[in-house]
Amino acid sequence: MKNRLLALSLGSMLTGAAFAQNAPFTAYDEKLPGTDLTFKMMPIPAGEFSFGSPAGEKGRGEDEGPQKKVKIAAFWMGAHEVTFDEYDIYADAEKDKTPVPDGMTRPSPPYIDLTLGMGKLGGFPANSMSQYGALMYCRWLYAKTGVFYRLPTEAEWEYACRAGATTAYPFGNDAAQLKDYAWFAANSENKYHKVGGLRPNAWGLYDMLGNVAEWTLDQYDPAFLAQAADTDPWNKPTARTPRTVKGGNYQDDATHLRSASRLKSNTDWNRRDPQIPKSKWWNADAPFIGFRIVRPVKQPTKEEAEQFFADVVDKYLGSR
Numbered sequence: 262m263k264n265r266l267l268a269l270s271l272g273s274m275l276t277g278a279a280f281a282q283n284a285p286f287t288a289y290d291e292k293l294p295g296t297d298l299t300f301k302m303m304p305i306p307a308g309e310f311s312f313g314s315p316a317g318e319k320g321r322g323e324d325e326g327p328q329k330k331v332k333i334a335a336f337w338m339g340a341h342e343v344t345f346d347e348y349d350i351y352a353d354a355e356k357d358k359t360p361v362p363d364g365m366t367r368p369s370p371p372y373i374d375l376t377l378g379m380g381k382l383g384g385f386p387a388n389s390m391s392q393y394g395a396l397m398y399c400r401w402l403y404a405k406t407g408v409f410y411r412l413p414t415e416a417e418w419e420y421a422c423r424a425g426a427t428t429a430y431p432f433g434n435d436a437a438q439l440k441d442y443a444w445f446a447a448n449s450e451n452k453y454h455k456v457g458g459l460r461p462n463a464w465g466l467y468d469m470l471g472n473v474a475e476w477t478l479d480q481y482d483p484a485f486l487a488q489a490a491d492t493d494p495w496n497k498p499t500a501r502t503p504r505t506v507k508g509g510n511y512q513d514d515a516t517h518l519r520s521a522s523r524l525k526s527n528t529d530w531n532r533r534d535p536q537i538p539k540s541k542w543w544n545a546d547a548p549f550i551g552f553r554i555v556r557p558v559k560q561p562t563k564e565e566a567e568q569f570f571a572d573v574v575d576k577y578l579g580s581r
Contacts, residue, residue, distance in 0.1 A: 286335065286558070288465065293350055294405050295358065300347060301340040302556060303465045305421045308333060312416055312494070313486045313521050318429055320516030324483035324523050332492045333420045338413065339553040341386075341456035341467050342475065343398065345376075348387035351401045362404045368394055368542040372535070377548050384455035386473045386551040392504050392526065394542045395476045395552040396574045402554070409566050410554045414495040415479040415505045415523070417555060422470070422508070422520045424463035429519045430470065431462040436515040443471030445518055449511035453548070470508055470518040473551035478573065479505040481525035501577045502526055510549035541578065 290299040313328040314321045350357050352368045361367060368390070375389035390398075392412075399410045413421065428434045432442060440448045442460050449471070457467045469475075479485070479496040481503040489496075496505070503525035509518035516522070530547035531539050544550060561569065 288340075289337075291406060291408070293347065296350055296356075298346055298350065300343070302337040303340045305333075305336050305338050305417075305464060305555075307335040308420070308425075310420050310423055310425075311427060312419060312489060314429070314519065318519070318521070320429075320519060321521070322523060324486075325521045326486055329486055329489055330491075331416055331489060331494055333417060334493055335558050336413075336417060337556040337558075338417075338421050338466060339555070340461070340465055342473060342551045342553045343387050343395075344456060345381045345385055345387045346383070348390070348398060349382070351398050359405075361401065365397070365401060365404070368397070369540060371540075371543045371545070373533075373545060375543060375545070375548060379452040379548065380455070384457070386453055386456055386468070388453065388473050388548050388551045389544050390550070390552070391531075391540075391542055391544055392476045393574065393577075396570070397542075398552075399554060400570050400574065403566060408556060409560050410556050411569070412476055412478045412552060413555045414493070415477040415485075415507060416489070416494045418475065418477050418507045419520055421464060421466060422462065424466070426463070426520070429521075431520060439470070439515055439518060443468070443509070443518055444511045445471040445509060446512055446514050451512065453511045468508075470520075471513070472508075472511055473549055474506045474508045474510040474524060476550065476552040477505045477507055481505040481523070483525075498573055498577060502528060506550065512549055 286304045288301060288303050290301050292299045309330055309332045311328050312331045314325040315328055316326065354367060395412060399412065402410050422431060424431050430439065432438050439445060444454045453472050456472070459467065461467045462469055480498045480500065482496055485496045506524040506526055509522060530544040532546055534540050534545045
């Protein structure tokens with residue numbers, strides 16, 4: 262029964278059919294209830310793309326191939342990385358006056374300033390949370406808004422980043438143009454920046470490359486592309502770690518900001534946490550990690566959504 266529900270849930274969340282509310286497939290602003298905060302969601306059309314990088318691409322990693330044509334269903338994606346302004350409504354009970362739903366908790370307070378003085382409120386990207394913390398935010402957001410949000414799969418992320426491009430970067434192959442689209446080692450001054458300060462890609466997504474790297478739903482496997490499904494591939498979690506991170510960050514060089522570049526999560530990102538056991542919410546040594554959210558076009562039922570979170574969050578007790 263559980264496997265059948267999981268299959269139904271994933272089918273609902275990864276298909277591109279119109280959902281019951283018949284919302285127009287256009288950009289929209291979602292308001293966080295009880296606040297003045299909104300975040301913009303951009304429509305990502307269904308299509309086909311070459312997942313991974315061609316053998317001759319400069320800086321290519323062995324885990325980026327073999328390149329494979331895959332089909333991706335339509336979805337919405339956050340125009341920006343989730344900001345601390347948004348994440349703190351969930352994390353801080355003083356800012357969210359309503360209790361969290363039964364069975365949910367808020368993040369434990371970090372024991373250090375995870376921003377390292379780089380900036381927090383006012384549009385800076387939320388950072389240093391574990392994948393568990395990112396997924397729990399999605400779960401809370403679903404409870405608050407009634408709309409199902411989740412992390413993107415690795416394939417969805419790369420498809421949205423490319424925005425129709427077949428080149429190393431969404432704008433072409435010339436890394437000299439990166440300074441117009443991404444905060445990275447050459448222009449960041451070794452810090453992340455407020456979201457949306459540079460140019461977006463062709464589908465209206467900002468900071469897909471650089472600033473903070475972004476969690477995906479996938480278990481990391483260096484050989485994943487060789488076995489990826491032809492339609493909506495997702496390497497479903499089978500262990501606590503590692504998970505796949507995309508996009509590069511403000512400390513990286515241009516090579517690591519290519520659309521196909523992949524990074525696997527590392528438990529060393531939480532090495533300095535003195536807690537025993539170590540925090541399942543925060544990575545004390547990863548100010549370069551954040552996330553953005555997607556909304557599947559077809560919304561799952563309440564039962565399917567609960568089963569999804571049980572299988573990707575609760576089962577692994579906070580993968581880092």
